[in-house]
Amino acid sequence: MSALTTGVKRFNRENWKAYFLLFxxxxxxxxxxxxxFIYTIYLSFFDWNMISPTKEFVGLQNYIxxxxxxxxxxxxxxxxxxxxxLLVLNCVVPYVFAFVIDMVLKRFKGFxxxxxxxxxxxxxxxxxxxxxxxxxxxxxxxxxxxxWFGLEMPIWSKMDGWVIFVLSLIxxxxxxxxNFIVLYASINGISRELIxxxxxxxxxxWRIFFQIVLPMSSATGIYVFIITIVQGLQYVFxxxxxxxxxxxxxxxxxxIYHAYHEAFVLYRTGHSAALSILTMVIFLVLLFIExxxxxxxxxxxx
Amino acid sequence: xxxLVILFTFVAVLLVVSAxxxxxxxxxxxxxxxxxxxxxxYWHVNAETQGGKTVDELxxxxxxxxxxxxxxxxxxxxxxxGLMQNxxxxxAAGKAPAIVQVGWSFLNYFANNFEYSSPQAIIDxxxxxxxxxxxxxxxxxxxxxxxxxxxEQIGIPYSLSTPVLYINRDLLKEAGLDENGPKTWExxxxxxxxxxxxxxxxxxxxxxxxxxxxxxxxxxxxxxKMITDGKATFASEEGIKAYQLWADMVLEDQSAPNLPWxxxxxxxxxxxxxxxxxxxxxxxxxxxxxxxxxxxxxxxxWEGKSPKLPAGGAMLAIxxxxxxxxxxxxEFMKFLYSVESVAKWTEGxxxxxxxxxxxxxxxxxxxxxxxxxxxxxxxxxxxxVVPWTSFPGDAGLQAEQLLLxxxxxxxxxxxxxxxxxxxxxxxxxxxLQ
Numbered sequence: 001m002s003a004l005t006t007g008v009k010r011f012n013r014e015n016w017k018a019y020f021l022l023f024x025x026x027x028x029x030x031x032x033x034x035x036x037f038i039y040t041i042y043l044s045f046f047d048w049n050m051i052s053p054t055k056e057f058v059g060l061q062n063y064i065x066x067x068x069x070x071x072x073x074x075x076x077x078x079x080x081x082x083x084x085x086l087l088v089l090n091c092v093v094p095y096v097f098a099f100v101i102d103m104v105l106k107r108f109k110g111f112x113x114x115x116x117x118x119x120x121x122x123x124x125x126x127x128x129x130x131x132x133x134x135x136x137x138x139x140x141x142x143x144x145x146x147x148w149f150g151l152e153m154p155i156w157s158k159m160d161g162w163v164i165f166v167l168s169l170i171x172x173x174x175x176x177x178x179n180f181i182v183l184y185a186s187i188n189g190i191s192r193e194l195i196x197x198x199x200x201x202x203x204x205x206w207r208i209f210f211q212i213v214l215p216m217s218s219a220t221g222i223y224v225f226i227i228t229i230v231q232g233l234q235y236v237f238x239x240x241x242x243x244x245x246x247x248x249x250x251x252x253x254x255x256i257y258h259a260y261h262e263a264f265v266l267y268r269t270g271h272s273a274a275l276s277i278l279t280m281v282i283f284l285v286l287l288f289i290e291x292x293x294x295x296x297x298x299x300x301x302x
Numbered sequence: 303x304x305x306l307v308i309l310f311t312f313v314a315v316l317l318v319v320s321a322x323x324x325x326x327x328x329x330x331x332x333x334x335x336x337x338x339x340x341x342x343x344y345w346h347v348n349a350e351t352q353g354g355k356t357v358d359e360l361x362x363x364x365x366x367x368x369x370x371x372x373x374x375x376x377x378x379x380x381x382x383x384g385l386m387q388n389x390x391x392x393x394a395a396g397k398a399p400a401i402v403q404v405g406w407s408f409l410n411y412f413a414n415n416f417e418y419s420s421p422q423a424i425i426d427x428x429x430x431x432x433x434x435x436x437x438x439x440x441x442x443x444x445x446x447x448x449x450x451x452x453x454e455q456i457g458i459p460y461s462l463s464t465p466v467l468y469i470n471r472d473l474l475k476e477a478g479l480d481e482n483g484p485k486t487w488e489x490x491x492x493x494x495x496x497x498x499x500x501x502x503x504x505x506x507x508x509x510x511x512x513x514x515x516x517x518x519x520x521x522x523x524x525x526x527k528m529i530t531d532g533k534a535t536f537a538s539e540e541g542i543k544a545y546q547l548w549a550d551m552v553l554e555d556q557s558a559p560n561l562p563w564x565x566x567x568x569x570x571x572x573x574x575x576x577x578x579x580x581x582x583x584x585x586x587x588x589x590x591x592x593x594x595x596x597x598x599x600x601x602x603x604w605e606g607k608s609p610k611l612p613a614g615g616a617m618l619a620i621x622x623x624x625x626x627x628x629x630x631x632x633e634f635m636k637f638l639y640s641v642e643s644v645a646k647w648t649e650g651x652x653x654x655x656x657x658x659x660x661x662x663x664x665x666x667x668x669x670x671x672x673x674x675x676x677x678x679x680x681x682x683x684x685x686x687v688v689p690w691t692s693f694p695g696d697a698g699l700q701a702e703q704l705l706l707x708x709x710x711x712x713x714x715x716x717x718x719x720x721x722x723x724x725x726x727x728x729x730x731x732x733x734l735q
Binding site (some may be wrong): 050052053129132133136137138139155157158159243244245247248249250251265266267268 | 504569573706710714
């Protein structure tokens with residue numbers, strides 16, 4: 001009975017305005033999120049080259065192809081390596097930076113904030129082209145400087161492992177600033193009295209960080225953690241596309257780039273769609289784990 | 303205040319809805335304009351920076367002088383693939399432009415899936431005075447680029463590019479080598495080794511973009527065939543020998559860097575690599591950015607063999623459906639293939655002129671070539687042009703990708719040339735079945 005009345009209440013005179021105001025964004029969501037998602041599921045059961053007027057129904061063949069191809073596991077492996085490196089570069093490091101700049105440093109705080117945030121304004125395509133030049137292992141400035149010390153730069157764009165690391169580095173150049181500013185704001189909001197009290201008690205900095213700052217800013221921390229994984233993988237797409245096109249021999253490809261590659265380079269939309277759906281499933285599982293185990297320990301101020 | 307908010311929201315919603323529902327108004331249905339001229343559409347892929355301005359200029363010029371035809375140029379984003387997709391949509395709606403650009407890799411797909419008229423058929427039917435136009439003005443190997451498997455002339459070659467060898471004369475001199483550069487691939491290898499030993503710089507960079515164009519030039523010039531009767535055959539003795547030379551330069555002599563395309567070109571321009579094997583379409587980039595004595599020479603041959611160079615670019619095909627449109631289409635095409643128009647096209651895009659008599663003509667490229675000498679290398683080697691191999695069928699692109707994958711493996715040193723090429727050939731033939 002009570003459930004029924006709340007159901008009726010939901011559509012009372014006050015609420016219609018809320019729905020009305022939500023309508024435009026729901027419309028956009030439906031057009032650009034839900035519909036493509038449903039269409040992707042649909043396409044994953046067909047063999048289609050994007051140009052031909054007919055699509056051939058192949059059932060689960062696309063999924064079977066992907067799951068039996070050793071390349072796919074290679075690519076999913078890369079995806080997780082990217083996640084691991086990006087988590088360090090774009091979540092752990094900015095966390096420490098934000099803490100140091102807010103609580104340890106006394107001067108030039110404004111400058112550091114500005115300088116670190118700056119690259120976030122610049123297009124990653126531009127950044128990628130810039131880094132292709134700066135990090136050119138034969139003739140780029142970095143190679144020249146290393147040359148002064150008798151060091152030879154590895155030809156990273158053609159070497160397994162290195163290529164993932166350098167592409168992550170380029171991505172973090174762009175993403176770092178935003179994550180840093182968000183974490184900085186959160187750490188800055190922690191009550192100063194707490195910190196001062198700890199300092200008076202001679203608590204070492206590393207304990208202040210781990211036992212006070214980290215738990216008290218964990219709500220923002222978890223946001224940055226997730227955004228690093230989700231957005232990071234999408235941002236990595238740009239340098240992959242501009243610099244290596246997934247090479248050498250898929251060593252720098254990740255799940256998102258490979259879905260693009262299958263669809264828009266090889267025109268195998270079915271494979272691409274199936275791969276996207278599988279990627280989506282993996283991320284859903286990750287998200288589920290996160291909600292189940294991590295979310296509990298998070299401190300929300302309000 | 304509240305009312306204002308509601309009103310504002312309402313307007314916003316309306317805007318979104320109307321933007322989604324807005325239909326592009328096209329002129330496709332219009333077949334003749336007020337002046338009684340036949341209106342035709344010309345579909346091209348040339349963005350503003352890639353010759354789009356030249357397209358507009360040529361169309362404007364044509365429209366000003368033609369009494370019977372008005373051309374509307376329509377730009378198709380996303381290159382030849384984008385154009386194919388749009389053409390598909392247009393065909394589904396029962397319509398078609400009069401003239402389209404078709405990239406070489408889509409030649410077979412185009413011929414199998416779309417309605418077109420062979421240019422010679424239209425000439426024979428309506429323009430007997432142009433009967434020998436094609437044979438008079440085009441090299442037969444160039445015309446062959448636009449022929450289907452059965453030898454039918456599907457279109458006429460329009461945008462052409464070939465690979466050339468750019469050389470840094472200063473570095474060659476410094477290493478005590480002939481400043482006119484190597485003539486054969488064997489010499490390229492020796493030159494590179496000497497350069498590496500004498501100057502410490504790299505000898506040669508062979509382009510590694512996401513296609514097998516330069517690889518084909520290297521292999522087929524040595525007598526290998528990418529495809530024979532619909533089957534991949536590049537792992538022949540000649541093919542392996544040619545690939546081995548490249549792999550040896552990269553892995554054994556370390557005189558050729560294993561780099562992605564942009565970094566390779568950049569390293570040549572910086573003076574860290576003495577020779578660069580890439581498309582003539584890079585000429586203006588190389589020419590305007592190099593600070594040293596730079597030249598372009600013809601693609602090297604293999605000792606005692608003549609080079610076979612795949613053509614990059616596109617052809618023009620006539621897709622017009624009715625008589626008037628077809629006639630108008632040929633009238634426009636003939637204009638595009640005039641000496642003056644082709645010269646403008648070359649200057650605006652960097653492509654090699656597809657027809658004869660343009661290079662020497664006063665009203666053609668004479669002055670342009672005097673200023674841009676590097677272009678000559680590409681023009682002189684036109685007799686060695688062969689079609690750019692596209693693997694047939696739906697798996698063609700996957701086959702291309704397998705060749706790219708093995709390139710990374712071979713040049714990365716993780717597999718031997720023979721093993722890699724043979725395995726890839728077998729995989730491709732399984733795919734193509």
